Amino acid sequence: MTQEFVAEKLGVSRQAVSKWESGKSDPSTANLIALAKLYGISVEELIKNIQ
Numbered sequence: 001m002t003q004e005f006v007a008e009k010l011g012v013s014r015q016a017v018s019k020w021e022s023g024k025s026d027p028s029t030a031n032l033i034a035l036a037k038l039y040g041i042s043v044e045e046l047i048k049n050i051q
Contacts, residue, residue, distance in 0.1 A: 001038075010034045 019025040
C-alpha cells in the first residue's frame with residue numbers, strides 16, 4: 001500500500017502517514033484503529049510492531 005492510498009482511506013494527508021512511518025509523529029487513537037482495520041490486524045498487534 002502506498003502512503004497516498006493509506007492517507008486517502010483514513011482521510012489524512014500523505015505527509016501525516018509519512019510522519020507516522022518515520023516516527024516523527026504518532027497517529028491518534030482513532031487513526032490507530034483505522035490503520036489496524038485497513039491492515040487486517042488488531043490494534044495491539046499494530047502497536048507491538050511500532051514500539
